[in-house]
Amino acid sequence: MTTSQTSTRPDGADPDRATPDERGDGRMSGFWRSIPGFGRPTIRFVHRWAIALLVSNVGIVATGGAVRVTGSGLGCPTWPRCTDDSFVPHGELGIHGAIEFGNRMLTWVLIVIAIATWIAVLRYAGSARRDKWLVTLIALGIPFQGVIGGITVLTDLNPWVVALHFILSMILVSAATVLVFRMRPYPTPTEPAPADTDTPGMATRRLGIYLAGLLYAVTWVTIYLGTVVTGSGPHAGDVDAPRNGLDPDNATQLHADAVFVLVGLGLAALVYARVFARPQQRSALVFVGLLALQGVIGFVQFFTDLPVALVIAHMFGSALLLIGATWQVLVARATDQPRVDAA
Known part of the structure; x- marks a missing residue:
């Protein structure tokens, strides 16, 4: 793989294909070069991160469902702390506290994946402006979704707020699907x-x-x-x-x-x-x-x-x-x- 990259855009756009190194911006080059894949991301590298972002968004939907059906929605009775005095559950909260707290922790995993995908898309030479906007909105939507999740707890699981929480998760799933499609390196009919x-x-x-x-x-x-x-x-x-x-x-x-x-x-x-x-x-x-x-x-x-x-x-x-x-x-x-x- 050479340092020169070209792309054919699904939307017909002609993005600036120069990498930060090729534009002469070397301030962050050394840092990113030390991280495998992020120095000069290839389309396959970016596509894999987009898939990881989609999978993790689907996963959080499934784990959120597990919280709901096991009756663990108020396993941590407040937000952003788990209890008034602690960010982590204590023994008295039992298995429900562990399930709800575990789901909250998975949100941080999703945020890490979103940040990595965001960096990969922004550093990929073939990314168009709409790709960068899309991945940015997805990355920002994840912590916003966490806040809505907190509101569901603070409203004692109001069913309409819970429904909004689920719908926002599905919006992120659909948006991540668009990103996977746009970053596809293989032929699609x-x-x-x-x-x-x-x-x-x-x-x-x-x-x-x-x-x-x-x-x-x-x-x-x-x-x-x-x-x-x-x-x-x-x-x-x-x-x-x-x-x-x-x-x-x-x-x-x-x-x-x-x-x-x-x-x-x-x-x-x-x-x-x-x-x-x-x-x-x-x-x-x-x-x-x-x-x-x-x-x-x-x-x-x-x-x-x-x-x-x-x-x-x-x-x-x-x-x-x-x-x-x-x-x-x-x-x-x-x-x-x-x-x-x-x-």
Whole structure:
């Protein structure tokens, strides 16, 4: 690998490809050169950090679900301390205190990964301005999400605040998915945009973009209604935590209706991709598979009185579905090949 790097941008931008060393800014060069990979990051190096950021954001969703379903939401009864006198739990808080405190500590792991990803993207020569803005917003969103988590504790796990906490986590998951896509070093099925915007090919492509966008929007609606169901159900995060007051059966039916719409859209997107041989065939197939698995988990957990393991799996599946919906939009809109480092 040479010190010269080039890139092909998904958005057609022509970023400044010079590294800090090549621009003559040597003040931090020696420091970063001593850290493997960060001296002159390659696209594969940056991509791996982007994947780590996405995985850790999904992981924090799953561990947050574990806190909720085990009734450990107030295991540390205050914030930012665990108790009024200590940042760490004491023996009287029991296993619930350990679970809640452990989830809080995982947030710091996520922050470290976010900082490393931020540095890698900023130092990568092929990063466009929007890449830098995106990774910066993700990095800033993580401590902000921690503050919202603290507010959920201070409001005694108000179900609407808890739902906001989950939705913000999912926003970070979707944003991290965009970063992974934009930093991809391997070919993703794409095609050149037709020069004539009135051609049938362009109309077909627009249909795919609109369909992917609608799928993404309905995925978000379905996820939000899932939080409403959770807010009306038994998993409050603590035995004394309030519920949102909605009838669980009605909330569940509304969520199920949204799922049925999402299933229809997912199948429509798959048929469209297959019939017109569109680049998003694989992502559409994966999304339908994830949707089927998520539906099975949802029905089984409903008819088995919401066992802890299945509730956590369902929350994890929600994150995977959002990744799939986000990826479909990105592939549908892509018109060129991913960036590569010059050999």
